[in-house]
Amino acid sequence: MSNLIDYKNISMALSGNTILKINHLAIPAHQCTLLTGKNGSGKTTLLKIMSGLLKPNSATIHYQGLELSWKQAKPYIQKDIIYLHQQPYLFDASVADNIGYGLYRAGESKSAAHHKVMQALDWADLTHLAHRSAKQLSGGEKQRVAVTRARILSPRLLLLDEPTASMDSDAKKQTSLLLQRLKSEGVSIMVSSHEMHTIEHIADRHLHLENHDIKLIRHTPSSNKVTLLNTTKKKL
Ligand SMILES: Nc1ncnc2c1ncn2[C@@H]1O[C@H](COP(=O)(O)OP(=O)(O)O)[C@@H](O)[C@H]1O
Ligand SMILES: [Mg+2]
Secondary structure: OEEEEEEEEEEEOOOOOEEEEEEEEEOOOOOOEEEEEOOOOOHHHHHHHOOOHHHOEEEEEEEEEEEEEHHHHHHHHHEEEEEOOOOOOOOEHHHHHHHHHHHOOOOHHHHHHHHHHHHHHOOOHHOOOOOOOOHHOOOOHHHHHHHHHHOOOOOOEEEEEEEEOOOOHHHHHHHHHHHEEEEEEHOOEEOOOOHHHHHHHHHHHEEEOOEEEEEEEOOHHHHHHHHHHHHHHOOO
8 A cells, every 4th residue: 555645753842842753654545544642642733744834843754756854845745735723714705715715816717716616515515505604604514614625725635633623413424424525535634533433434544642652553444344344244
């Protein structure tokens, strides 16, 4: 199995305290990784480093056949890897305009952008909210708009920071459904979460952050999980 990206020797200290000391973090292509860890263990710090938003003290990145320092890799990873905040920031504009924002900025024509936004809204089952002010949405709806806004930019890896914290169970289901759709389209996903059960069924791997380092807890590609279930059914 090939990796989308490998991060090696990540080290990060903040205010003189070691936060991360990770020898190797591999992100397999087209898989979903669950990242757990106690509050303050460094999940947000790690996801921000991975997406090029926060400069570590050191890190080497293997990406697309190149071995790069974090600084050298930054332009590539900022283009292909999107970090989603726990409480996504949406502009004081309609849902459709929020989703299209990145396209307008990238210089897409108005009609091409409009077409893509309509398709994206349909993909996310959000068409009924297209003209609603983004500021009036519930937390769960905001998160789904943020996922849709990220998807329209065709990321290769989407990093979600505790996306389902403080959501009710319906909103959790809808968010996890969108992540499942993204994964089936080939987008690699990493989700930090305290709530393993929300995401565990779509996660191929479970990593745990503890004592500044990453531990692999489980690696069962979810396609294998389906195969195992089918095999079990046949035997019964
Ligand atoms: N800007 C900062 N300056 C100093 N310490 C920080 C800063 N940001 C985060 N930290 C510390 O880094 C540690 C990891 O934080 P964080 O990555 O937010 O953890 P998590 O997301 O797992 O809760 C915590 O101890 C936090 O207090
Ligand atoms: Mg955090």
